[in-house]
Amino acid sequence: DAKTTQPTSMDCAEGRAANLPCNHSTISGNEYVYWYRQIHSQGPQYIIHGLKNNETNEMASLIITEDRKSSTLILPHATLRDTAVYYCIVRAANDYKLSFGAGTTVTVRA
């Protein structure tokens, strides 16, 4: 039951902002958007999450559209170490687990 749609892959230039889109057109009012990344078989790393307001932390910014049907994860200055699979996940506050899809393979190139 895929709740999100992400591009399979994308390339980014080192030092530039990386904008990762995610479509979640069937999102419910109590569902949050979470972003994780997985670097080469390491454990998934939490990046950021939000409900409807834009969020920013030391790793990234999350922009959620007003209708909440899509969002964008922004890595402000991509580095080679940001090369990873990025997962956009929709999860309700009363849901016990995260359901991972295929994610977007992001390759940062020098």
Add this chain to the structure above:
Amino acid sequence: DSGVTQTPKHLITATGQRVTLRCSPRSGDLSVYWYQQSLDQGLQFLIQYYNGEERAKGNILERFSAQQFPDLHSELNLSSLELGDSALYFCASSPREWGTSPLHFGNGTRLTVT
């Protein structure tokens, strides 16, 4: 460093054997989750424990079992191992049974069944 510790990092064993994977959650976290990641399946939720009690099951085989101990560490037991059980096994933890707090993952145990 997520604060979630998994041991061992690597495990190689033969078909038919039994292994135990161990997970120590982040300090203060009461929920532990187990996930399996194989090449063709992606990250699959197996089971969740909260404060020692099983709370949710996903696609966990009957040959697999888990428990969470009073000190909150958890073990995943895999028995009658088959070649197809070769995968990365991740543990994650969170403060509560559910809610908006993110799950934090360990770096996994890579199981190879030969």
